[in-house]
Amino acid sequence: EAQVTQNPRYLITVTGKKLTVTCSQNMNHEYMSWYRQDPGLGLRQIYYSMNVEVTDKGDVPEGYKVSRKEKRNFPLILESPSPNQTSLYFCASSRTSGTPPFEQYFGPGTRLTVT
Amino acid sequence: DAKTTQPNSMESNEEEPVHLPCNHSTISGTDYIHWYRQLPSQGPEYVIHGLTSNVNNRMASLAIAEDRKSSTLILHRATLRDAAVYYCILRGTGGFKTIFGAGTRLFVKA
Numbered sequence: 001e002a003q004v005t006q007n008p009r010y011l012i013t014v015t016g017k018k019l020t021v022t023c024s025q026n027m028n029h030e031y032m033s034w035y036r037q038d039p040g041l042g043l044r045q046i047y048y049s050m051n052v053e054v055t056d057k058g059d060v061p062e063g064y065k066v067s068r069k070e071k072r073n074f075p076l077i078l079e080s081p082s083p084n085q086t087s088l089y090f091c092a093s094s095r096t097s098g099t100p101p102f103e104q105y106f107g108p109g110t111r112l113t114v115t
Numbered sequence: 116d117a118k119t120t121q122p123n124s125m126e127s128n129e130e131e132p133v134h135l136p137c138n139h140s141t142i143s144g145t146d147y148i149h150w151y152r153q154l155p156s157q158g159p160e161y162v163i164h165g166l167t168s169n170v171n172n173r174m175a176s177l178a179i180a181e182d183r184k185s186s187t188l189i190l191h192r193a194t195l196r197d198a199a200v201y202y203c204i205l206r207g208t209g210g211f212k213t214i215f216g217a218g219t220r221l222f223v224k225a
Contacts, residue, residue: 056212
């Protein structure tokens with residue numbers, strides 16, 4: 001089954017304790033992206049990657065890191081989490097070549113709470 | 116980066132048509148118009164897309180203005196399961212920085 005998986009689905013942590021949220025897709029998609037969703041603000045893009053070793057900032061990259069060493073994985077790293085990073089996080093992937101529309105496939109989300 | 120503007124919320128009666136508008140006045144010639152919806156407690160899912168012509172699929176129809184500066188997602192007969200947040204975004208072939216915005220929350224009354 002074609003899917004985007006995220007782990008963990010729920011995480012409660014404390015300020016300053018480094019954490020990684022993993023994202024993996026099995027569709028051989030070139031593009032992957034991370035979004036955060038907060039009440040009233042919709043989805044905001046954190047980082048995206050057009051392919052292996054190619055990443056770029058979205059609208060809200062501060063406090064986050066990403067890496068794309070393999071095509072299927074795109075982990076989101078919070079080196080020193082703060083309470084304002086409490087949010088619902090979504091990973092997504094899509095093709096970037098061939099015939100459009102290049103629709104994005106989203107993971108189930110990771111709810112992160114930083115105390 | 117091209118942005119879209121949508122109403123915060125809309126309400127519909129069950130089994131009636133729903134027209135969800137989206138303005139995208141800064142759209143470029145290569146931008147596709149995508150619509151996604153997000154059901155409660157789920158990630159967004161793709162609904163439909165278009166470039167210039169109106170489009171139909173099993174989920175919805177998409178009507179695109181002649182100047183492409185606006186579009187309308189049409190749900191022909193709203194059901195309670197269509198209650199969700201609907202997002203209109205632009206996606207080009209040259210770049211993939213994506214701006215979703217807050218979307219339109221659709222309420223469907225029985």
